[in-house]
Amino acid sequence: MTSVEIGLAMLAFMMVLLALRVHIGISMFLAGAVGYVWITGLNPLLSVLKHAPFSRFSLYDLSVVPLFLLMGQFATHGGLSRALFKAANSFIGHWRGGMAMAGVGACASFGAICGSSLATAATMTQVVLPELRRHQYAPSLAAGSIAAGGTLGILIPPSVPLVIYAIMAQQNIAKLFMAALVPGIIAAIGYMIVIGIVVRRNPGVAGPGVEPHSWRERMQTLAKTWPVVLIFLVVIGGIYGGIFTPTEAAAVGVLATGAVAWKSGGLKNGGLADSISGTAKGTGMIFLILLGADMLNSLMAVSQIPNVTSDWVQTLGIHPIGIMLVLILIYVLLGCVMDSLSMILITIPIFLPIVMGLEFYGLAPDEKAIWFGVIALVAMEMGLITPPVGMNVYIINGIAKDVPMATIFKGVVPFIMSDLVRLALMVGLPSITLGLLWLFPN
Secondary structure, eight states, X not given: OOHHHHHHHHHHHHHHHHHTTOOHHHHHHXXXXXXXXXHHOHHHHHHHHHHHHHHHHTOGGGGHHHHHHHHHHHHHHTTHHXXXXXXXHHHHXXXXXXXXXXXXXXXXXXXXXXXXXXXXXXXXXXXXXXXXXXXXOOHHHHHXXXXXXXXXXXXXXXXXXXXXXXXXXXXXXXXXXXXXXXXXXXXXXXXXXXXXXXXXXXXXXXXOOXXXXXXXXXXXXXXXXXXXXXXXXXXXXXXXXXXXXXXXXXXXXXXXXXXXXXXXXXXXXXXXXXXXXXXXHHHHHHHHHHHHHHHHHHHHHHHTHHHHHHHHHHHXXXXXXXXXXXXXXXXXXXXXXXXXXHHHHHHHHHHHHHHHTSOOTTOOHHHHHHHHHHHHHHXXXXXXXXXXXXXXXXXXXXXXXXXXXXXXHHHHHHHHHHHHHHHHHXXXXXXXXXXXXXXXXX
């Protein structure tokens, strides 16, 4: 067998392991190690294992991962989610479907200090879903809007998957955060528009609007969200202003969210221990996947699959946009059975060289890598709400056990349509993703 054939066989072996419910990190490591030995022998593998894990885990940029995870844990225990929802609801809750829109807005705001879609979905389910059901919202719309809103956690910066992509693609983390900001805002607005269309077509899915709040009440509820605004401005503003590196900004964010959680009493009664434990578990899971991905990527390198695939794609004569659409379709399909982080680690070594070898709108190499990274992340977002896996749907179903998963999946269908429209706009108009980078090149 040729090295390419061996590499493809090991990818198939990895998919078999995943089908057998072997952990993704272990599956990638086993497939990569077996294939590496098959091509190069045992001693080269031992040489790689001697230095590769240390090189990966000692990388300074990776220290931002546990910090952002801890920041999200403190934000969850600090009760910031409830304040965000109350503030959004005071402004638009009286609209038809406004309370569900407020839930989406709260998800977007919470994602700005959390960075995790699963944490955003879990937290907002506990805060928003009881209110929506109390106001007679249909379970499909109530749960579907939260599931879709939760996906904003990995797009609106800070975002752990964006950090991992930046490291793998050797791109600037701050620039990727900036590039993801506008698509994230568009996503939130798009979801609100979807809710408006759904309730107009079927008024029975939304309960009667609440009484409008006075401007005094709105200002009072808005004032209670000042920690979120301050933390976001300090963390993101510090990064863009050149005051902090992303890691330093994450450390400052941890201190700020920790202080808010301590003041609110969220760290009492085991809250601090739960935050640290949740961060440790999340970090361990991510680092195990990274270790497995590095082994698989070593196999990809010696098998020459990325280079062969890139050369083959360029000989097909297909328009670059057509190839991009195929890659997006692959991400959407993979999202049905795989989480976003795993998709990044498995596909980027293969897909990124393909994209970098094609011409898109005259974009520079760095611009192309950033543009593709955000598009890929948006496509991966859809996997969080599509069957059969749909991790956000599972999270909501685990908390609200009386809402069947079929009902939630039915509720997210209109939001998936919104995602498809957004993807089309991002592919056709790179300025949506890169506009802020062009306006603020430094």
